Amino acid sequence: MNAHAVGGMPEITYNFAYLDEQTKRMIRRAILKAIAVPGYQVPFAAREMPMPYGWGTGGVQVTAAVLGPKDVLKVIDQGADDTTNAVAIRGFFEKTARVATTTSAVEATVIQTRHRVPETPLAEHQILVYQVPIPEPLRFLEPRETETRQLHALAEYGLMHVKLYEDIARHGHIATTYAYPVEVAGRYVMDPSPIPKFDNPKLDDCPALQLFGAGREKRIYAIPPYTRVRSLDFEDHPFKVQRFAKPCALCAATGVYLDEVILDDKGGRMFVCSDTDYCNGRQVAGHRGEMAAPVGEGA
């Protein structure tokens, strides 16, 4: 728990990636079973980490268990590499595992994320680690863990469909826009973590390995590469992602997830890529949105 306190003392040596070897083996075994049963939540004995739960301790433990010295780590929070949370986690692994870090989704071999899937398509050698606050997609229907486990065991997902259909009756569409439930490999219903449902299609048939870690609730689950991931929907109300009216104001990208940025107190605003690495890459490549700095003044 005192990693920060001893950080300035060079002679203190950490266990590689902070966790002790027995804990890593336990987490690694959970990861292997999670891969073998796609979408099923494997319980694990989560450890205290030198950061609060809201900071993604589940994701951090999964990353710590998979990371090797040759890995290149990227950490994103809401699509950005430079938030306090992302910087702290990146610094933690630079210090404890001495791995190279990057903001590039192409260069990274391991990407830990909170709330987004990168816009850049992922590749076969990559591992995407999601930080998960609430792993149980049925929790809001049934608070008891013993009961939700039963429902998963029986593949009894009728309640979930009823809830979604009630949404349609009330709103004319399914109102859930984050943590939109998916069915993995035709069997388990899974919470994709609080990513916008815009990102759900990226989980389907993805070449990378996707691992999910929930620290407080002590669960690990996985989607192997090239696995069918279907967002729950109905024949008369098929799953749809939101579309944005205008392209990114900085890089002119379309078909990407945009964040609203308030420019002044007179109601001025613009919509820009939530994925800052993707947006910067496009600007460097010469793409210019309507609010981008003129060429020659830098991005």
Place this chain on the structure above:
Amino acid sequence: MSVATSDTSLTSCLATGFIDPVLDGQASFRAAMWALSRPGRVEPIAAALTPPAPLNPEAAALVLALCDYETPLWLDPALARVPEVAAFLRFHTGAPVVEDAAEARFALIAEPLDMPDFFDFAQGSPEFPDTSATLILQVEAFTGGLVLEGPGVQGRAAFGAAPLPADFIARMAENRAGFPLGVDLLLAGPGGVAGLPRSVTVKEG
């Protein structure tokens, strides 16, 4: 350390474990992880170990990376009849070696042709399918003749290993039919490991 150096079997155990337990363990785990993530694709695994025969270095690396006092380990008769094998594995992992296959979290099989029925091993429960056994099969070669489909496979993948029992396809079909229960297989052969998780469908090539 006051280890009795007169015990030659202990000395040889010490000499033949992972050179760097932290990094070698990580690399061996990653090989197993990718193997189960991409069924049928042979992942390279460092084979610097010199375990007592008939335990092969690749299978030994997997056990050293994944097993400890929490994981009862079952050895097939070919391995169980050589006391140095159990001594080596106990020394390097602390895993209890069990005689009842049903108690094992990991099973190490040197002679796949004679291996027990998959149902002799823990299948997991409907609520906790992760409590099933992982079987590590030693093979002499990665070949062809089988076709794989399922999570982790883009379309279809060719695969094969030898030796495997004649009824292997039927066994795997039965294992798949029980999903989400069932055993997961790691095949350890020359220089590599391949994975056949319970989610995979195995057909004649």
